[in-house]
Amino acid sequence: MEFEEKTLHIGGDGEFNAMQALLGALAACDVDLITLHAALLGLEVKDLRVEATGHFNVRAYLGLEAPGSGYTGISYKIILNAPGADDEQIRSLRERVERSSPVGDSLARSIPLTIEFSTD
Numbered sequence: 001m002e003f004e005e006k007t008l009h010i011g012g013d014g015e016f017n018a019m020q021a022l023l024g025a026l027a028a029c030d031v032d033l034i035t036l037h038a039a040l041l042g043l044e045v046k047d048l049r050v051e052a053t054g055h056f057n058v059r060a061y062l063g064l065e066a067p068g069s070g071y072t073g074i075s076y077k078i079i080l081n082a083p084g085a086d087d088e089q090i091r092s093l094r095e096r097v098e099r100s101s102p103v104g105d106s107l108a109r110s111i112p113l114t115i116e117f118s119t120d
Contacts, residue, residue, distance in 0.1 A: 019054070019056055023076075026076065029103035029104065030078060030103075033096060034080065034097060035048065038093060044082065046081040046083060047079070047080070047081035048078070050077070051076060053076070057072050
């Protein structure tokens with residue numbers, strides 16, 4: 001995949017598959033969001049990790065009869081080390097992630113998808 005002169009390799013030996021990349025996009029989005037808002041709150045982030053998992057339904061992907069394909073659910077855990085952060089600041093960061101994560105919001109709702117398929 002290429003975007004603005006940047007390349008991301010997905011698939012193949014030693015690379016993420018597309019579904020792993022989806023979890024990675026969610027984690028990366030929230031890391032960006034948390035670090036931005038932590039800075040606005042004057043917090044120093046010593047460590048920040050996101051552990052994302054999902055149950056993957058491969059039946060339809062493989063051509064077998066099954067409702068839908070892909071993840072049937074995603075869960076993730078944010079591990080934040082921000083010394084000196086009080087309960088109100090942590091609550092504010094959590095609420096910001098729940099309300100403002102573009103990738104999280106996109107995954108949580110149904111988005112119309114238009115597909116064009118052409119051949120040469």
